[in-house]
Amino acid sequence: xxxxxxxxxxxxxxxxxxxxxxxxxxxxxxxxxxxxxxxxxxxxxxxxxxxxxxxxxxxxxxxxxxxxxxxxxxxxxxxxxxxxxxxxxxxxxxxxxxxxxxxxxxxxxxxxxxxxxxxxxxxxxxxxxxxxxxxxxxxxxxxxxxxxxxxxxxxxxxxxxxxxxxxxxxxxxxxxxxxxxxxxxxxxxxxxxxxxxxxxxxxxxxxxxxxxxxxxxxxxxxxxxxxxxxxxxxxxxxxxxxxxxxxxxxxxxxxxxxxxxxxxxxxxxxxxxxxxxxxxxxxxxxxxxxxxxxxxxxxxxxxxxxxxxxxxxxxxxxxxxxxxxxxxxxxxxxxxxxxxxxxxxxxxxxxxxxxxxxxxxxxxxxxxxxxxxxxxxxxxxxxxxxxxxxxxxxxxxxxxxxxxxxxxxxxxxxxxxxxxxxxxxxxxxxxxxxxxxxxxxxxxxxx
Numbered sequence: 001x002x003x004x005x006x007x008x009x010x011x012x013x014x015x016x017x018x019x020x021x022x023x024x025x026x027x028x029x030x031x032x033x034x035x036x037x038x039x040x041x042x043x044x045x046x047x048x049x050x051x052x053x054x055x056x057x058x059x060x061x062x063x064x065x066x067x068x069x070x071x072x073x074x075x076x077x078x079x080x081x082x083x084x085x086x087x088x089x090x091x092x093x094x095x096x097x098x099x100x101x102x103x104x105x106x107x108x109x110x111x112x113x114x115x116x117x118x119x120x121x122x123x124x125x126x127x128x129x130x131x132x133x134x135x136x137x138x139x140x141x142x143x144x145x146x147x148x149x150x151x152x153x154x155x156x157x158x159x160x161x162x163x164x165x166x167x168x169x170x171x172x173x174x175x176x177x178x179x180x181x182x183x184x185x186x187x188x189x190x191x192x193x194x195x196x197x198x199x200x201x202x203x204x205x206x207x208x209x210x211x212x213x214x215x216x217x218x219x220x221x222x223x224x225x226x227x228x229x230x231x232x233x234x235x236x237x238x239x240x241x242x243x244x245x246x247x248x249x250x251x252x253x254x255x256x257x258x259x260x261x262x263x264x265x266x267x268x269x270x271x272x273x274x275x276x277x278x279x280x281x282x283x284x285x286x287x288x289x290x291x292x293x294x295x296x297x298x299x300x301x302x303x304x305x306x307x308x309x310x311x312x313x314x315x316x317x318x319x320x321x322x323x324x325x326x327x328x329x330x331x332x333x334x335x336x337x338x339x340x341x342x343x344x345x346x347x348x349x350x351x352x353x354x355x356x357x358x359x360x361x362x363x364x365x366x367x368x369x370x371x372x373x374x375x376x377x378x379x380x381x382x383x384x385x386x387x388x389x390x391x392x393x394x395x396x397x398x399x400x401x402x403x404x405x406x407x408x409x410x411x412x413x414x415x416x417x418x419x420x421x422x423x424x425x426x427x428x429x430x431x432x433x434x435x436x437x438x439x440x441x442x443x444x445x446x447x
Contacts, residue, residue: 001058005040005082008050013088015039024065024083025076030327031382032073032408036063036083043088045161045169045200052198052438053167055082061441064194066136067107069128071330072407074193074443075136081441086135089200095120099158099175103201104135111204120206123150127316135199141191143403148367149241149277150207152403154190159203162189164196165434175203188429193405194440196433210239214276214283215308216290216301219268223247223344225295226270227337230366236289239278244315246271246363247344250322253361254314257321263314264298270344272366273315275308318363322374328361329385331373335398340369343396347373347389354388355381370402390416406444414444 006014015021016038026033037060042048055062061081068075077083086104092111093101095118102111108122108129115122126132126144136142138160143152150156159173172186189197220226226245233240248267254260263271274290276282283303290299302308322328335343344362351360359376378385386409390400394416401410401417414423427445430437441447 001054001060002038004054005038005051008054009040009042009047013041024068024085027073027076028069029071029330032076034077034079036077037080039083039085041085041088045163048163048198048200049167049169051084052163052165056166056436056438059436062439064198064440066104066133067131069132070136070140070407071332071404072409074405074407074440078408078442084198087133095206098206099203100206101173101201101203102134104133104199106134108132108134108137115206116209119209121209122204123156123207124153127319134202138190138199138202139192139194140405141403143365143368145242145244145365147365148243154187156205157186157190157202158205160186160189160199161201162197162199165436165438170197173203193407193443195430195443196439198439210277210279212278212281213308214281214286214301215311216274216286216299217263217311217314218272218274218290218293218296219264219298220270220272221295221297223270223341226272226366227340228295229272229293232293233274233289237276237286239276239282241277242275243366244273245366246315246318249359250318250361250363251314253321253325254317257324258313258317260313263300268297273311315363318361322361322376325376329375329378329382331386331389332402332404333373333389333393333398333400334368334370334402335393335396337369339396340366343371343393346392350388350392351375351385354384358385368402408442411442411444411446
């Protein structure tokens with residue numbers, strides 16, 4: 001089969017040397033690793049289709065990989081699969097009628113630059129923008145920091161092309177805003193994590209470019225106040241684009257690793273980063289609304305681009321600061337917004353009971369009730385910590401995965417968020433599109 005794959009994509013794009021394969025076999029967190037039979041790097045949809053036909057005929061399992069920035073083990077081999085790296089599918093089409101076609105391997109940063117050069121904006125933004133790819137973002141229905149304003153990746157999709165397990169090509173690329181002809185196959189692929197088909201390109205919605213921005217960092221007297229501030233911000237700020245929270249433990253970690261100064265003279269129980277975007281400067285309006293917020297203890301507002309980047313750094317550098325401390329348990333959960341303060345305040349005790357001495361670092365997206373739970377110093381108690389956190393989330397009627405996907409990491413806990421009927425329906429869809437279990441085996445659903 002290796003010779004056949006080399007004939008399809010070129011010998012230099014079928015990687016079999018263990019040292020060359022290594023970077024494709026371990027995920028970004030360092031927690032998930034395996035051995036690939038080979039890493040194959042196609043350039044076109046036609047090459048992807050040919051590769052899958054060969055693997056289908058040979059009964060070889062395939063793991064689909066984008067920028068390898070995933071956090072749940074869904075893009076690296078478990079053992080013996082062919083890794084299909086999509087990074088060479090990096091074509092970008094022209095911006096036209098508020099849309100653009102992007103190959104699966106296009107990085108988010110490249111798409112953002114391409115859109116801005118045409119005077120428009122792509123709605124989703126992530127801290128991993130330099131590495132994460134559009135195919136992976138669609139496959140996980142990525143969210144990021146501006147879901148409040150623009151929605152997740154599924155909302156950006158107006159078309160999609162994917163190769164199914166048998167090598168047939170599913171293409172819905174006209175970019176129609178209205179299409180009532182049966183099942184939404186484009187939406188089905190978003191969030192499927194490579195288990196139903198290999199996304200090769202996407203037709204994406206773009207938004208008007210809003211050049212004026214204002215950013216404020218707020219200190220709150222409690223987690224309850226962080227949530228209580230949100231409706232006031234939404235009511236008073238039509239230009240609101242992001243509302244992010246973090247806590248003192250995360251701020252201390254970021255300051256230590258990034259060398260950042262203290263944002264306020266004193267420490268506070270919780271912090272909220274607020275961003276507004278508009279055609280004209282929203283700073284005055286933001287400052288007026290901030291003054292009236294309940295539970296506000298202190299605030300600082302950035303007046304220029306450098307100051308805004310400096311304030312965002314307190315939030316965006318959380319991930320790299322946490323990783324610099326060790327390999328954490330990384331969980332991405334959400335609960336109904338009214339229960340977010342209860343989740344934030346209860347998790348430290350829940351984690352301590354599961355693993356005494358562990359260090360929780362919590363941050364996330366307030367509007368979606370989305371908390372990124374990172375736990376350091378867990379030793380060999382990763383599973384116990386994961387179970388304790390996800391059981392608490394389930395008790396609060398939440399989701400075990402808000403925007404990172406299920407991957408392999410959360411398969412044992414899928415039943416906390418999905419009923420037996422839902423899981424059976426998902427398995428039926430998987431069996432219909434991938435009857436031999438070729439694609440991403442063990443991801444989302446148990447084998």
